Amino acid sequence: MSDQPLMTARGVTKIYGERIGCEAVDLDIHPGEIVAIVGESGSGKTTLLNCLSARLAPSAGSIDYRMRDGRLQDLYAMGEAERRFLMRTDWGFVHQNPADGLRMGVSAGANVGERLMAVGERHYGRIRDTALDWLERVEISTDRIDDRPNAFSGGMRQRLQIARNLVTGPRLVFMDEPTGGLDVSVQARLLDLLRGLVGELGLAAIVVTHDLAVARLLSQRIMVMKDGRVIEHGLTDRVLDDPREPYTQLLVSSILQV
Numbered sequence: 431m432s433d434q435p436l437m438t439a440r441g442v443t444k445i446y447g448e449r450i451g452c453e454a455v456d457l458d459i460h461p462g463e464i465v466a467i468v469g470e471s472g473s474g475k476t477t478l479l480n481c482l483s484a485r486l487a488p489s490a491g492s493i494d495y496r497m498r499d500g501r502l503q504d505l506y507a508m509g510e511a512e513r514r515f516l517m518r519t520d521w522g523f524v525h526q527n528p529a530d531g532l533r534m535g536v537s538a539g540a541n542v543g544e545r546l547m548a549v550g551e552r553h554y555g556r557i558r559d560t561a562l563d564w565l566e567r568v569e570i571s572t573d574r575i576d577d578r579p580n581a582f583s584g585g586m587r588q589r590l591q592i593a594r595n596l597v598t599g600p601r602l603v604f605m606d607e608p609t610g611g612l613d614v615s616v617q618a619r620l621l622d623l624l625r626g627l628v629g630e631l632g633l634a635a636i637v638v639t640h641d642l643a644v645a646r647l648l649s650q651r652i653m654v655m656k657d658g659r660v661i662e663h664g665l666t667d668r669v670l671d672d673p674r675e676p677y678t679q680l681l682v683s684s685i686l687q688v
Contacts, residue, residue, distance in 0.1 A: 434496060436461050436602055436634050437482065441491035444477050450658040451477035455491070457653070461601065464628060464635045466649035466666065468642060468681070474658035475638045476606060482636060483523055483604040484513045498601075518548040522595030526607035528587035532579045532594065538565065539575040541594045549598050564593040568623060585616035589623065596627060603628075605637040609644055621647050642682065646670055654678045 435458040444451035452474040459465050467475040480486035482493060484505050494502045498520070505513065517523070525531040532541050542561040543551075551557055562572050568589040570582075579587050588608065595603060608624065609617040625648055628635055637648055645652050645666060652669045654662040654677070662675045673679045 433460075434500075435459060437493065437495050438502070439482060439491065439493045442478065442481050442488050442493060443490040444481055444486065445489045450474070452481065452655070453658045455660055457482070459602070459634050459636060461634055462632045463651065464637060464649040466637045466639060466645035466652045467655060468639055468645050468652060469655035470640065470681075473655040475655050477658075478655070479604055479606055479636060479638045483521065484517065485523075495602075515548075518545065519598050520600050520602065522598075522600045522603035524588075524591055524595055524603065524605040524608045526610040528579070528584070528591040531591040532587060534579050537576045537578055538570065538582070538590055541579065541590060542597050545594055545598050560597060561593075564597050565590075567627070568593045569619075583616075585612055585620060588612065588620060592624065592627070596631065596633075599631070601634060603633050603635045605635060605639075607639055607641075608637065609639075609641065617644075624648065642670060654681070 437457070437459045439455060439457040442455040442457075443453045455478055457465070467478060469475050477486065481488045487506060493505045495505055495516070496502050508516075523531065533544065536544075539558060539561040542564050543557040546557050546560060551560075558575075562575060565572050565575060570586055570589055570593070574582070579590055582590065609620055612620065621644060628648070635648070637645070639645055649666045651664065652666045653660050654669065654675065656677050662669055662673065662678045669678065670682055673682050
C-alpha cells in the first residue's frame with residue numbers, strides 16, 4: 431500500500447437547511463485499501479459517499495484526489511468537465527439499484543463498451559472482445575452480450591454494472607449498498623466476486639453498507655456513523671470484535687441477535 435493517500439478529505443460537512451447530512455468528517459484512503467462506512471438509515475453515510483464522489487458539493491471542508499501524475503487536486507476546484515472525466519475513467523460508482531448505473535435501453539456489451547470509448551477506444555473488434563472478456567469475469571454468459579439489461583435478473587444486472595465500472599481500470603470505486611435488495615444466496619456470490627476482483631485489480635474502494643457482514647468481508651478499515659458524525663473508526667476486525675462506542679456495540683449486538 432502506498433504511503434501517499436489517493437484521496438484526502440478534511441472537515442467534510444453537508445447541511446440541508448436545518449438538518450445535518452454529515453459533519454466534520456476526515457478520511458484518508460490509500461491505493462488498494464477498502465474502507466467501509468456503516469450506520470443505520472439516516473446516519474449520513476450516503477451523503478458522505480456522494481460528497482466524496484463529487485456527486486454532491488459539501489457545505490464545508492475539502493476533498494483532494496491524487497491524479498495519475500501524482501498531483502493532489504481539490505475536487506471542487508476542478509471544472510465540471512474535468513470531474514466528469516474523472517468519474518468516467520479513474521473512478522467507478524456501483525449503485526444499490528443497478529438500473530441507476532446502467533443504460534437499460536442498450537445491450538450488455540454496449541454498457542461495457544461505452545466506458546471503454548470514454549478512455550479513447552474506438553476499435554469495434556477490441557471493444558467487443560474486451561466486453562466479452564469482462565462478461566466472463568463477472569460470470570455472465572457471453573451469449574448474453576447483445577441482450578439488454580432489462581432481460582437480466584437483479585444479480586446479473588449488478589454484475590454487469592460492476593463490469594461496466596471496472597473495465598477502464600479505475601483506481602477508486604465507490605459502492606453504495608452493492609448487495610442491497612438481493613437474495614441472500616445472490617449476495618454471497620456477488621460478494622465473493624467483488625472481493626476477488628478488488629484484490630486482483632488492486633483497487634481502492636469506499637463501501638457504504640448497513641450490513642456489518644459485508645463490511646467485514648470486504649474492508650480493512652471501518653467508519654461507524656451516527657447522526658452525521660463518525661463516532662468510531664479503526665481496523666474492521668478490531669471495531670467489530672471489540673467495539674468501544676455504545677452505539678457500535680448496539681449495532682454489533684443487534685446483528686448477533688438476528
